[in-house]
Amino acid sequence: MTPATPLGATGRATLGMLAAVGRVALFAARAVSHILRPPFYPREIALALLNIGWLSLPVVGLTAVFTGAALALQIYSGGARFNAEAVVPQIVAIGMVRELGPVLVGLMIAARVTSSIAAEIATMKVTEQIDALVTLSTNPMKYLVVPRVLAALAVVPALVAVGDVIGIFGGWAVATGSLNFNPAAYLKNTVDFLEPLDVISSLVKGCAFGGIAATMGCYFGMNSGRGAQGVGRATKSSVEAAAILILAANFLLTGAFFSL
Amino acid sequence: MISLAGVTKSFGDNHVLQGIDLEIARGSSMVIIGGSGSGKSVLLKCILGLVWPDAGTIMLDGQNVTTQDRDAFLARFGMLFQGGALFDSLPVWQNVAFRLLRGSLKRPAEEARAIALEKLRRVGLMPEVADRFPAELSGGMQKRVGLARAIAAEPEIIFFDEPTTGLDPIMAGVINDLIREIVTEMGATAMTITHDMTSVRAIADNVAMLHAGRIRWTGPVDQLDTSGDPYVTQFITGSPHGPIAAVR
Ligand SMILES: Nc1ncnc2c1ncn2[C@@H]1O[C@H](COP(=O)(O)OP(=O)(O)OP(=O)(O)O)[C@@H](O)[C@H]1O
Ligand SMILES: [Mg+2]
Numbered sequence: 001m002t003p004a005t006p007l008g009a010t011g012r013a014t015l016g017m018l019a020a021v022g023r024v025a026l027f028a029a030r031a032v033s034h035i036l037r038p039p040f041y042p043r044e045i046a047l048a049l050l051n052i053g054w055l056s057l058p059v060v061g062l063t064a065v066f067t068g069a070a071l072a073l074q075i076y077s078g079g080a081r082f083n084a085e086a087v088v089p090q091i092v093a094i095g096m097v098r099e100l101g102p103v104l105v106g107l108m109i110a111a112r113v114t115s116s117i118a119a120e121i122a123t124m125k126v127t128e129q130i131d132a133l134v135t136l137s138t139n140p141m142k143y144l145v146v147p148r149v150l151a152a153l154a155v156v157p158a159l160v161a162v163g164d165v166i167g168i169f170g171g172w173a174v175a176t177g178s179l180n181f182n183p184a185a186y187l188k189n190t191v192d193f194l195e196p197l198d199v200i201s202s203l204v205k206g207c208a209f210g211g212i213a214a215t216m217g218c219y220f221g222m223n224s225g226r227g228a229q230g231v232g233r234a235t236k237s238s239v240e241a242a243a244i245l246i247l248a249a250n251f252l253l254t255g256a257f258f259s260l
Numbered sequence: 261m262i263s264l265a266g267v268t269k270s271f272g273d274n275h276v277l278q279g280i281d282l283e284i285a286r287g288s289s290m291v292i293i294g295g296s297g298s299g300k301s302v303l304l305k306c307i308l309g310l311v312w313p314d315a316g317t318i319m320l321d322g323q324n325v326t327t328q329d330r331d332a333f334l335a336r337f338g339m340l341f342q343g344g345a346l347f348d349s350l351p352v353w354q355n356v357a358f359r360l361l362r363g364s365l366k367r368p369a370e371e372a373r374a375i376a377l378e379k380l381r382r383v384g385l386m387p388e389v390a391d392r393f394p395a396e397l398s399g400g401m402q403k404r405v406g407l408a409r410a411i412a413a414e415p416e417i418i419f420f421d422e423p424t425t426g427l428d429p430i431m432a433g434v435i436n437d438l439i440r441e442i443v444t445e446m447g448a449t450a451m452t453i454t455h456d457m458t459s460v461r462a463i464a465d466n467v468a469m470l471h472a473g474r475i476r477w478t479g480p481v482d483q484l485d486t487s488g489d490p491y492v493t494q495f496i497t498g499s500p501h502g503p504i505a506a507v508r
Contacts, residue, residue, distance in 0.1 A: 039363060128345035131310045135339040136358050136409075137331055 020241070027219045028211075031149050034141045044147035052113050052148070052214070053155030057162065059112055063104050064096070064163040068170025071095050076179050088181065089189040092171035097194060097202045098258070101164040103250050106209030109156055110242035114217040117148055118238035121221025122231040130222070145218040149211060156210025157203040164202055201257040208253060209246045216242035261286050262307065262417070262449070267316030268473075269302055276302050278473030280316065284466075289443045289450045291460050291481070293495060294470030295504060300453045301342055303470065304419045307451075308337060320417075335364070338415035342422050342453075344406040346394035352405050353390035356380060359413040379408040384434045400426045407435065411442060418442065420452040424459050436462035457496055460484070469495060471504065 220238035360372035424432035468478035494502030
């Protein structure tokens with residue numbers, strides 16, 4: 001393999017991605033234009049809320065608790081290098097709420113929700129169920145896409161909030177259990193230290209990541225190729241795109257909130 | 261009345277439809293025959309706007325279908341897809357009553373269910389099937405559920421893509437009678453794709469044969485045997501020898 005090959009491949013992939021970003025943006029704009037216009041499908045929205053929100057709680061909780069716990073250990077041992085072990089509650093709180101809570105919840109939602117939306121819609125596409133919807137006078141954008149995007153926009157911030165709290169609790173459990181922190185003082189330090197903007201940024205990120213995750217699942221599902229291979233490819237691409245866009249959006253939002 | 265003029269459709273360099281001219285009179289039953297892969301399903305999808313033709317015009321009652329209000333247009337149609345295309349997240353009766361549970365034809369759930377059960381009965385399915393999910397049914401049962409769904413809202417124009425494929429001969433007979441009944445009693449216009457010559461004779465007023473991207477022959481069903489067209493003759497006798505290649 002010549003050295004140029006990976007470069008060329010990277011270049012092509014980047015160009016391809018930019019074109020895709022344009023198409024995705026158009027798709028998202030279409031979805032938004034359908035959100036406000038009837039008919040609405042409340043049953044589909046309720047199902048999406050259940051699937052994306054409620055059923056994601058175990059995954060979100062487990063992800064957050066282990067991350068918070070590990071974070072406490074890391075900050076403790078890192079802080080010990082310059083006698084700053086006491087900052088554990090503050091850094092865990094900031095780390096979880098501003099950064100790790102939203103990002104990890106976002107990524108878990110990309111893994112769990114984006115993939116399942118993409119696979120479901122792509123399967124509907126290859127088995128002509130989307131065509132059938134159209135012949136039954138039902139707009140697939142309204143019936144399939146809007147409920148999922150709306151539900152994700154509404155419920156992922158709540159998941160992030162839950163993740164933040166559980167993550168802080170994970171740090172608290174480790175700190176009080178094995179690092180000899182005082183339980184009440186730890187919590188007081190956490191609450192005193194967090195500012196409203198930290199929490200707001202966390203929820204805004206959750207909303208953005210939820211929107212990205214659901215939109216990617218729907219986009220790649222609706223544009224799936226034919227056959228089982230098409231479904232597989234749609235699913236893979238949807239998760240890749242959602243994860244990368246979530247991380248990129250996280251960077252931009254962090255910049256917007258905290259470096260201006 | 262549906263009329264097609266010069267309709268073409270290609271997928272890459274696969275030129276599936278190469279200029280289709282065809283007329284289907286209101287209240288008549290047109291059967292499309294033609295080799296596997298000749299573009300019959302694509303033709304139906306072009307009329308419905310599920311696939312966009314590259315060129316040509318499709319008119320419904322003298323109006324170009326692309327300029328009509330899409331919702332009003334689709335509300336007149338019912339379609340049975342070749343693969344059934346049932347929604348696997350919904351139980352059978354909700355599939356059948358899909359149109360009756362939402363949108364402009366929405367009615368109370370009990371009423372919609374009663375209609376669904378009646379349509380299921382007409383396609384030879386027991387009421388017990390109503391609460392099962394599509395994945396729990398055999399292929400032939402799924403096909404019949406798809407058929408029940410296509411006729412549930414009593415559309416004026418119904419497309420059937422291979423309604424009897426995968427059915428036993430008795431069930432196929434039931435479905436042939438049903439389609440005939442829908443046309444003669446309810447005055448619907450039907451367009452049916454089938455490979456089953458018994459169905460052709462039972463269902464059709466007119467037959468059109470699609471070959472090489474064009475309508476090779478069209479005429480009343482009683483002239484099918486005396487068409488004098490070697491393609492049609494080979495097709496209806498199922499002979500491997502003739503102008504149509506056996507490997508495609
Ligand atoms: N969405 C699509 N993308 C690419 N090619 C397609 C698509 N749909 C159909 N084709 C091609 O168009 C041709 C005609 O397909 P079509 O499904 O209309 O055949 P058919 O006459 O219905 O055959 P059969 O009797 O086997 O159902 C085939 O070569 C098929 O591969
Ligand atoms: Mg077909």
